[in-house]
Amino acid sequence: MSSTTTRADAPIAVLGAGVAGAAAAARLMEAGLPVQVFDKGRGPGGRCSTRRSETAGEPGFDHGAQYFTARGPRLRARCAEWSASGSVQSWRGPFLRRSAGGWQEEQPSTTRWVGVPGMNQLPRLLLASAPTRFEARIVALLPDGRLELASGEVLGPFRLILLTLPPSQAAALVEDSPALATAAANVAMVPCVTWMVRLAETAPIEASAFRDATDEVGWIAREASKPGRDGSSGWVVQMSPAASTRWLEADEATWRARMEPALAEVLGRAPIATHSAFHRWRFAQRGDAAGSSPPNAASPEVLDLDRGWGLGGDWLRGGRIEAAFDSGEALAERAIAALG
Ligand SMILES: Cc1cc2nc3c(=O)[nH]c(=O)nc-3n(C[C@H](O)[C@H](O)[C@H](O)COP(=O)(O)OP(=O)(O)OC[C@H]3O[C@@H](n4cnc5c(N)ncnc54)[C@H](O)[C@@H]3O)c2cc1C
Incomplete structure (x- = not known):
């Protein structure tokens, strides 16, 4: 992205290439909005990933969601x-x-x-053509829609930054937004x-x-x-x-x-x-929702338009794959509506 890109015509950054992030990216792309996905892992899926086999020809292991x-x-x-x-x-x-x-x-x-x-087929299908950068750990959200990687690289601006990380990992990044910080605080996993x-x-x-x-x-x-x-x-x-x-x-x-x-x-x-x-x-x-996926509220995703940050993830809807998918889509739809 060129340094002269303005925030209004910049892509939306999606942090996390698990099911929630992949669903958010898919929904944004369907709406014609450019996205850039980041994940600290080496491949897609997060907790819905497949561990590659150590032996050629053997299927891998579904070591997260079953x-x-x-x-x-x-x-x-x-x-x-x-x-x-x-x-x-x-x-x-x-x-x-x-x-x-x-x-x-x-x-x-x-x-x-x-x-x-493998189970990682789900996030793969959703991410499809979404530009995704792996091995990219985000360590800080900066003013003006920029973000900083663990490598020290600063990227952006992004039109919005949507986080789909587990709560404690999200909380570490959103301290400057009371709305997001409150939502991510004290969620036991x-x-x-x-x-x-x-x-x-x-x-x-x-x-x-x-x-x-x-x-x-x-x-x-x-x-x-x-x-x-x-x-x-x-x-x-x-x-x-x-x-x-x-x-x-x-x-x-x-x-x-x-x-x-x-x-x-x-x-x-x-x-x-x-x-x-x-x-x-x-x-x-989520410690309080193992085995079920009751929604916490009709739309628990949080958007802070002053900072241009949004928050989603399975844990906002109780947990499990379907909660992650619904949360990613709902977060994207909130963003699409807000951008008009
Ligand atoms: C062992 C296990 C078994 C499970 N079994 C089932 C099951 O059978 N059925 C079911 O429905 N659900 C199951 N679940 C739950 C299900 O896997 C999750 O609900 C779902 O995958 C969560 O998706 P998500 O996108 O919200 O979060 P995640 O999959 O956690 O995605 C978050 C992504 O963010 C990335 N990330 C984190 N921090 C950063 C950072 N700072 N910078 C960049 N990237 C970052 C992570 O690498 C990760 O890829 C299981 C989970 C586990 C762990």
């Missing part, structure tokens, strides 16, 4: 389009949940969708310690996933059960929110020791791993 549901009209419309092309497909069970009486089969009330070949493991032998197991295997293991997924991951020997094991909080700063040996017995139980034998890796999600989901 699947998504589309209950509202906005995401349902997109899903209809994407499922027609096979980019998202339904994930079939059986899904088992441990209860006092043993393993029970869940009866999901709505389709569980996954991106194909719970962590999730995730184990990605590839097994030497395929086990003759029919179930796709196991919920609440033990007090400390909230979820175990068999990657090969998802469409487009044929032949995967990968499993994803997630610690429960309480155990993740308790063991967050522990080492990998401790994490494995807490999770391996649950995997051994569903396999019927001790797992023999050919690959093992962990990811520590510090801000996985």
Whole structure:
């Protein structure tokens, strides 16, 4: 962007290339507004990203979001389009949940969708042609619509700056805006310690996933059960929110020791791993809304037109993929309306 660009004809900066940022960018571009997306990560998706396989030819791991549901009209419309092309497909069970009486089969009330070949297909589809700069950590929002990267580079001006970051990361940038700072303050997020493991032998197991295997293991997924991951020997094991909080700063040996017995139980034998890796999600989901996505308000996104900053993200609508998508779209629509 040239230094003579005025704010009025400059692009809109979207911070975050997760589902919320990608949905915001897609909606702005549909309205004919130029955008520039920034993310500190190496690829799209944020908490809906796919860890690339360590072995050529093996599918990667969905190490964040496992699947998504589309209950509202906005995401349902997109899903209809994407499922027609096979980019998202339904994930079939059986899904088992441990209860006092043993393993029970869940009866999901709505389709569980996954991106194909990985969950990061969703943000990829939304970002499509949006110019996106990765490995670009924003460390400050400056006056006049400029922003500063960790590298020291200053970019802008941007017509608006829309943030779609987890609350504590957003809060660190928006202290100068009382409206945004208040919205992002004191939002508790719970962590999730995730184990990605590839097994030497395929086990003759029919179930796709196991919920609440033990007090400390909230979820175990068999990657090969998802469409487009044929032949995967990968499993994803997630610690429960309480155990993740308790063991967050522990080492990998401790994490494995807490999770391996649950995997051994569903396999019927001790797992023999050919690959093992962990990811520590510090801000996985809202602490007060795990497992549900109740909207906090009809339109909880915040726009501060004096500064030209806006705030969205899953956490403003309870959490989960659909909340992120709805929030990104709603934030973009607020921006479009404000710009007239
Ligand atoms: C382990 C786990 C399991 C989950 N399972 C499910 C599930 O099964 N179903 C479901 O619906 N939801 C699930 N969720 C929740 C779901 O992943 C999130 O609700 C959703 O992905 C959030 O999207 P977002 O765009 O709001 O935020 P994010 O995905 O967090 O995107 C924010 C982006 O901002 C970037 N960023 C942060 N700070 C900066 C900065 N300073 N500069 C530049 N970029 C920055 C980050 O790199 C990130 O890409 C799960 C989450 C986790 C972690």
